[in-house]
Amino acid sequence: AQKVTQAQTEISVVEKEDVTLDCVYETRDTTYYLFWYKQPPSGELVFLIRRNSFDEQNEISGRYSWNFQKSTSSFNFTITASQVVDSAVYFCALSEPPNDMRFGAGTRLTVKP
Amino acid sequence: EAGVAQSPRYKIIEKRQSVAFWCNPISGHATLYWYQQILGQGPKLLIQFQNNGVVDDSQLPKDRFSAERLKGVDSTLKIQPAKLEDSAVYLCASSSAPDAGWEKLFFGSGTQLSVL
Numbered sequence: 001a002q003k004v005t006q007a008q009t010e011i012s013v014v015e016k017e018d019v020t021l022d023c024v025y026e027t028r029d030t031t032y033y034l035f036w037y038k039q040p041p042s043g044e045l046v047f048l049i050r051r052n053s054f055d056e057q058n059e060i061s062g063r064y065s066w067n068f069q070k071s072t073s074s075f076n077f078t079i080t081a082s083q084v085v086d087s088a089v090y091f092c093a094l095s096e097p098p099n100d101m102r103f104g105a106g107t108r109l110t111v112k113p
Numbered sequence: 114e115a116g117v118a119q120s121p122r123y124k125i126i127e128k129r130q131s132v133a134f135w136c137n138p139i140s141g142h143a144t145l146y147w148y149q150q151i152l153g154q155g156p157k158l159l160i161q162f163q164n165n166g167v168v169d170d171s172q173l174p175k176d177r178f179s180a181e182r183l184k185g186v187d188s189t190l191k192i193q194p195a196k197l198e199d200s201a202v203y204l205c206a207s208s209s210a211p212d213a214g215w216e217k218l219f220f221g222s223g224t225q226l227s228v229l
Contacts, residue, residue: 044221045204
C-alpha cells in the first residue's frame with residue numbers, strides 16, 4: 001500500500017532563513033503523482049505543485065523549489081528567504097491512479113519575525 | 114470564481130447525537146470528495162463522488178456515516194450517532210477531473226466538529 005512520511009512534525013525558523021520540508025513516499029506503482037498542499041490557519045488546503053513519476057525535473061517558483069528524486073523516493077520542498085506569511089501546515093500527498101490519494105501527516109512551519 | 118463552500122464552520126454536539134455537513138463545490142466540478150482530518154494528521158478520504166454516483170467509499174464507516182450528492186452538485190455528509198472519535202475537521206474538495214490522479218483538488222475551509 002502507498003504511504004507518505006513527513007518526519008518533521010514542526011519546524012520553526014526566523015524570517016529570511018531557508019527551510020526544507022521533507023517528504024518520503026512508498027509505492028509499488030510505476031505511474032503515480034506527487035503533490036504539495038499548504039494549509040494556512042483559515043483551514044482550506046491550497047495546491048502548490050504536482051509532479052508525475054516520469055518527470056524528475058526540479059522546479060522553482062519564486063521562493064519555492066521542489067526536489068524530486070526517485071532514487072530515494074523523496075519529494076522535498078524548500079522555501080528560500082522564508083516570510084511570516086509562509087507559516088502554515090504543509091502536506092505532501094501521493095496519488096495512484098485512478099483515484100487513491102494519500103496525504104502525509106503534515107509539517108507545521110512557523111516563521112518568526 | 115467562487116471556491117468550495119462549506120457549512121457550518123463549527124459544530125459542537127454530544128455523543129450519540131446526529132450532525133450534518135453541507136458542501137457546495139466549484140461550479141462545473143464533477144468530482145466531489147469528503148475528507149476527515151483528525152488533529153495532527155493528514156486528511157483521510159471518506160467518500161468520492163463523480164456527479165451523483167459514488168466512486169469510492171471504502172473508508173467510510175457506513176454504520177454511522179452517510180453521504181449523498183443529489184443532482185450532482187451539492188453534497189451532505191451525515192453522522193448518526195456521533196462518537197467521541199469523530200471529533201475532527203471535515204473537508205470537502207472538488208475537481209474538474211473524473212479522478213484524483215493528476216488533477217489538483219480545490220478545498221473548502223472545512224467544518225470543525227467537536228463531540229463531547
